[in-house]
Amino acid sequence: MSAADRPRGRAVVGVAGELLVTAGLLTLLFVVWQLHWTDFTSGRAQAAAVDELQQQWAVAAPATPGPSAPPEQAPAPAAAAAPALDVTPPQGDAFAIVYVPRFGSDYAVPVVEGTATDDLKEGIGHYAGTAMPGQVGNLALAGHRVTYGKPFHLIADLQPGDAVIVATATQWFTYRVQTHEVVRPTRVSVIAPVPDQPGVEPTQAWLTMTACHPMNSARERYVVHALLESVQDRGAGPPASLAPVAGG
Amino acid sequence: MYGWWWRVLPGPWWVRLLLSLLVVAAVVALCFTVVFPAVADRLAINDGTVDGR
Numbered sequence: 001m002s003a004a005d006r007p008r009g010r011a012v013v014g015v016a017g018e019l020l021v022t023a024g025l026l027t028l029l030f031v032v033w034q035l036h037w038t039d040f041t042s043g044r045a046q047a048a049a050v051d052e053l054q055q056q057w058a059v060a061a062p063a064t065p066g067p068s069a070p071p072e073q074a075p076a077p078a079a080a081a082a083p084a085l086d087v088t089p090p091q092g093d094a095f096a097i098v099y100v101p102r103f104g105s106d107y108a109v110p111v112v113e114g115t116a117t118d119d120l121k122e123g124i125g126h127y128a129g130t131a132m133p134g135q136v137g138n139l140a141l142a143g144h145r146v147t148y149g150k151p152f153h154l155i156a157d158l159q160p161g162d163a164v165i166v167a168t169a170t171q172w173f174t175y176r177v178q179t180h181e182v183v184r185p186t187r188v189s190v191i192a193p194v195p196d197q198p199g200v201e202p203t204q205a206w207l208t209m210t211a212c213h214p215m216n217s218a219r220e221r222y223v224v225h226a227l228l229e230s231v232q233d234r235g236a237g238p239p240a241s242l243a244p245v246a247g248g
Numbered sequence: 249m250y251g252w253w254w255r256v257l258p259g260p261w262w263v264r265l266l267l268s269l270l271v272v273a274a275v276v277a278l279c280f281t282v283v284f285p286a287v288a289d290r291l292a293i294n295d296g297t298v299d300g301r
Contacts, residue, residue: 018249029276033284034293115297117289125297142297147288152296188298211296218295 034147038121042149046123049094049110057169057234088132089113096133098124098141098151099165102158105244109151111166115142124151127191131205133166133173134231138206140191145211145222152211155222156180163241164207164226170234174241175207175226182213182220190223204228 089095094110101107115125124143131137143152158164162177183190190210193202205228213222232239257264 015249026279029279030284030287033280034288037280038288117292120296127297144294144296147294183298185295185298190298210298212294216293218293221296221298223298 038147039150042121042147045121046110046149046151047108049123050097050108053094053097053110060169088128091116091128092119092122094123095126095168097167099167099242100158100163101165101242101245102162103154109143109149111141120144121148123149130191131193131202133168134171134205134228136205137193137202138191138195138208139166139175140208140210142210145213146216152209152222155209155211155224156213158224162245163229164209165239165241166207167234172232172234172239173205173228174230174232174239175205176229177224177226180222180224182222185218185221187221190221190225195225 091114092112094112096111098109098111099107110123111126112119112122112124113126113128115127119125120142124141126132127140127142130140133139143155144150145152145155158177158180160177160179164175164177166173166175181190181196189196189198191208192198192200193206194200194204195206195208207226207228209224209226211222212218213220230239230241253268254264257267259267
């Protein structure tokens with residue numbers, strides 16, 4: 001090695017060191033962005049989506065309908081303004097709001113059709129082809145446990161008997177948590193019409209929530225199953241199941 | 249690298265600092281809006297869905 005090579009060698013090592021430091025800073029920045037920034041932006045967008053849905057529903061069906069009007073004689077235009085539940089909305093559209101008193105009294109997250117990566121940034125995703133709110137079968141929902149608003153952040157806190165309330169344009173559906181399980185990501189039978197019993201004809205209305213497990217990992221899935229307890233018209237006001245839970 | 253960057257910038261030190269901060273801000277903005285979202289969708293460390301794949 002000549003004397004002239006030594007400074008150049010040092011310069012190369014110096015640049016390499018600076019590049020490594022830069023890469024480290026960018027990685028840290030990515031973690032901050034993923035864990036906090038996406039949470040902030042998606043959380044704000046999801047809250048706005050909830051407000052928008054509530055306004056749409058308030059316009060489509062005023063909270064105090066005439067008590068004398070029997071449901072059989074509801075005029076057709078009203079039905080058109082409030083879509084029937086068995087009509088699947090276009091992918092990416094928000095069509096319901098989920099309330100979970102265990103997650104806090106201010107918890108309200110929109111449900112969008114589809115579970116693609118982009119859908120789950122908009123809120124809780126409804127698995128395509130699974131039951132709609134209140135239907136017999138399995139209303140299957142996926143949500144982030146961390147990042148992008150983290151709607152299912154506290155999914156492991158749910159206990160049997162806890163209420164999961166799904167609000168649509170016309171009704172409130174109260175589901176009660178029954179069981180939970182931790183499964184491999186390939187276990188699609190958890191969202192079968194009868195959970196974990198693929199091929200069996202459903203007779204009850206289930207709700208299944210899936211989120212990643214353990215937190216910050218995609219190795220497994222945390223799955224919660226709930227059963228429909230009651231249905232209430234929107235005009236009757238919020239259900240009693242929305243009441244805050246002790247310690248929640 | 250950073251020494252070279254500082255030497256090629258024109259003007260007094262506070263102009264160089266201002267230019268450097270502007271470039272840093274632009275890089276962060278590009279990362280937040282384009283680079284990180286693309287990287288995150290490929291990593292999928294937060295996938296919460298079940299599927300047959």
